[in-house]
Amino acid sequence: MDRIVAQLGLADPVLLHDRRGTTFYRAGDAALKITAEWMAGREGEVMRLLDTEFYRDHGWDGERSWLLLRRIDGTRLWDALDGAHRGDDRPGTRRRILGMAAAAAYALAELHAAGWAHGDLQPDHILYEGDRTHVIDLACAQGPADVPFYVHPGGIAHTLAPEIADAALTPGEHVTTTLPADVWSLGASLWWSWTRTPPIAYTDPDAGRPGQLADIAAIRRTPASARPWPFPEFEELLMACLASDPADRPTAKELIASVMETAERRH
Ligand SMILES: Nc1ncnc2c1ncn2[C@@H]1O[C@H](COP(=O)(O)OP(=O)(O)OP(=O)(O)O)[C@@H](O)[C@H]1O
Ligand SMILES: [Mg+2]
Incomplete structure (x- = not known):
């Protein structure tokens, strides 16, 4: 399991896709985006500033970054x-x-x-x-x-x-x-x-x-x-x-x- 998934304590993660340096997981009512560089972190900064309804958290893990969202059922x-x-x-x-x-x-x-x-x-x-x-x-x-x-x-x-x-x-x-x-x-x-x-x-x-x-x-x-x-x-x-x-x-x-x-x- 990806260590970011483990650190966030996400239960039963399902890998949705892994392409062009972006990995997406679904876990319960959450969605997690991990990017090879800092784009997910940058997106998290923007969403936090905007107080976007489905934003939850974001952070960095070495070269990588992650963005935790509410999963949109849409x-x-x-x-x-x-x-x-x-x-x-x-x-x-x-x-x-x-x-x-x-x-x-x-x-x-x-x-x-x-x-x-x-x-x-x-x-x-x-x-x-x-x-x-x-x-x-x-x-x-x-x-x-x-x-x-x-x-x-x-x-x-x-x-x-x-x-x-x-x-x-x-x-x-x-x-x-x-x-x-x-x-x-x-x-x-x-x-x-x-x-x-x-x-x-x-x-x-x-x-x-x-x-x-x-x-x-x-x-x-x-x-x-x-x-x-x-x-x-x-x-x-x-x-x-x-x-x-x-x-x-x-x-x-x-x-x-x-x-x-x-x-x-x-x-
Ligand atoms: N919060 C969310 N809840 C449910 N689905 C989501 C959510 N965020 C993104 N997705 C789904 O994942 C897809 C990829 O998300 P996004 O566009 O943010 O990532 P990306 O890095 O551009 O990935 P890619 O370039 O591979 O599409 C979206 O088109 C959407 O279908
Ligand atoms: Mg996209």
Whole structure:
């Protein structure tokens, strides 16, 4: 058994995954993230500052760090939109999609109100748990407090805002993330989960990250026809988030209002 698991006295730990330097355990109502370096510790510092509801504790173990969380019994955005992707366009589904968009915007607006940008928003980082919605994985977050610095290379490509992709094209440079970039990433996460196609059409699918970043920076948009079925009001909301100019994007708070307005107009 990992000695961090033993030291924390976690009973019956179950290994959930071990990839890219991150090990995840579930034990009772707890979730434990251990990273090979100090990213879990950095995330813990951010979560403690934010007083995040599901944060419990964090610490260091030599080169490694760990983060203890309440286990969220939830559904990821990606999975929540699976039925819609496969053709479920019923009125109830449309209502549910708008509700999920509003809830995600609300969770992001809360983070932004505290002055923090997420920096790596993606479909696996939005979890729906009953009537609560969580934005998770704050390891890359940037904000107004002094947490350990690391050179942020930019988040996952498929949801990266063009101006961030442009900055990320220079290898080794620290990328400063922003609130409007998170709004693009939220729109991109909703679009990608619904259509299973990123909002940017890559010139060469095998070009790897540098090629993807160049296409994102050039804003080579995926045609609207990639969607599984037309949902004009939802598409309009997504396109607002995916505005080329960050200044034209709604804030997360404005997005909540426009999603709610759209939902009400449908009735
Ligand atoms: N508190 C939690 N409760 C339940 N599941 C969680 C919790 N935190 C994270 N997870 C699950 O574990 C996955 C990985 O978590 P996270 O994104 O924080 O780690 P990561 O280091 O980015 O891992 P990876 O890059 O391998 O996804 C999440 O997508 C989510 O499904
Ligand atoms: Mg993650």
